[in-house]
Amino acid sequence: MLAVLQVSTPLGPVVVSIEVDTAGEPVHEQQAELPSGAVLSRWWTDSRLEVRALLVRYDDAWNARQHFTASGCWGVVWSVLTERTTSPVLVRAATPLGHVAFPNTGECLEATEVESSSWIVTVGGPDDELLAGRVGSGLPASWAGKVGWRFGVPVAAQSPYSATAGADGVTWVLPPLEPRERATTHVAIAWAPTGADDDGVTGWFAVDTCPGDLLEHAGVGPTRPHRHGWPHVPRLAVGGPSSP
Numbered sequence: 001m002l003a004v005l006q007v008s009t010p011l012g013p014v015v016v017s018i019e020v021d022t023a024g025e026p027v028h029e030q031q032a033e034l035p036s037g038a039v040l041s042r043w044w045t046d047s048r049l050e051v052r053a054l055l056v057r058y059d060d061a062w063n064a065r066q067h068f069t070a071s072g073c074w075g076v077v078w079s080v081l082t083e084r085t086t087s088p089v090l091v092r093a094a095t096p097l098g099h100v101a102f103p104n105t106g107e108c109l110e111a112t113e114v115e116s117s118s119w120i121v122t123v124g125g126p127d128d129e130l131l132a133g134r135v136g137s138g139l140p141a142s143w144a145g146k147v148g149w150r151f152g153v154p155v156a157a158q159s160p161y162s163a164t165a166g167a168d169g170v171t172w173v174l175p176p177l178e179p180r181e182r183a184t185t186h187v188a189i190a191w192a193p194t195g196a197d198d199d200g201v202t203g204w205f206a207v208d209t210c211p212g213d214l215l216e217h218a219g220v221g222p223t224r225p226h227r228h229g230w231p232h233v234p235r236l237a238v239g240g241p242s243s244p
Contacts, residue, residue, distance in 0.1 A: 013097030016052030019090040038218035048083035058217035068202040075214035094169040105167035112165040140181040
């Protein structure tokens with residue numbers, strides 16, 4: 001299954017994709033707009049594998065609480081739910097084509113940026129350390145010891161699962177899910193004019209967010225989705241694992 005969302009920026013679209021079990025099984029898709037303007041998308045298969053993504057704009061809320069002003073802030077809270085064992089999960093946030101991105105990571109943040117004479121676009125999400133901290137709280141307990149750090153050594157040095165910022169975006173290679181497990185995390189995109197602040201850090205701070213904050217911006221509240229959806233988010237039509 002390949003689920004794709006696109007966020008338009010002044011330098012071109014940022015494409016966020018989630019890939020899991022690409023066996024050619026037919027995929028059903030639906031979308032619903034929430035009262036806040038956020039968009040909830042679902043992709044699911046008849047074998048009861050589902051991807052959900054909540055796309056929300058949050059620059060007004062972020063700017064109101066910060067010393068910096070971002071021109072655009074978008075977040076994607078995504079979840080994978082399954083009734084069976086899956087393949088590894090591959091999440092990509094591809095920066096606009098025609099621009100070379102430069103990694104700009106920080107504590108608990110895996111991020112990369114593209115810059116022109118007019119704009120800086122930043123893409124970010126959890127780094128390996130933060131992924132490890134979310135195991136058992138948003139990420140499956142079975143991922144313990146597979147992502148993040150173990151015995152003071154990055155797991156990336158011992159396994160294929162990691163978050164990596166590169167010249168074309170950020171990639172998260174995540175472990176398989178076991179039956180009836182759920183994984184929830186996020187990607188954030190922000191942009192500001194070049195020179196908006198002395199150090200060019202507006203976008204970097206703007207993407208340093210979390211699923212709970214993004215859900216709150218969407219009017220859902222700081223909650224994680226359960227097997228029947230996010231609380232207060234209208235359920236879409238019957239068909240996927242969210243069905244009773």
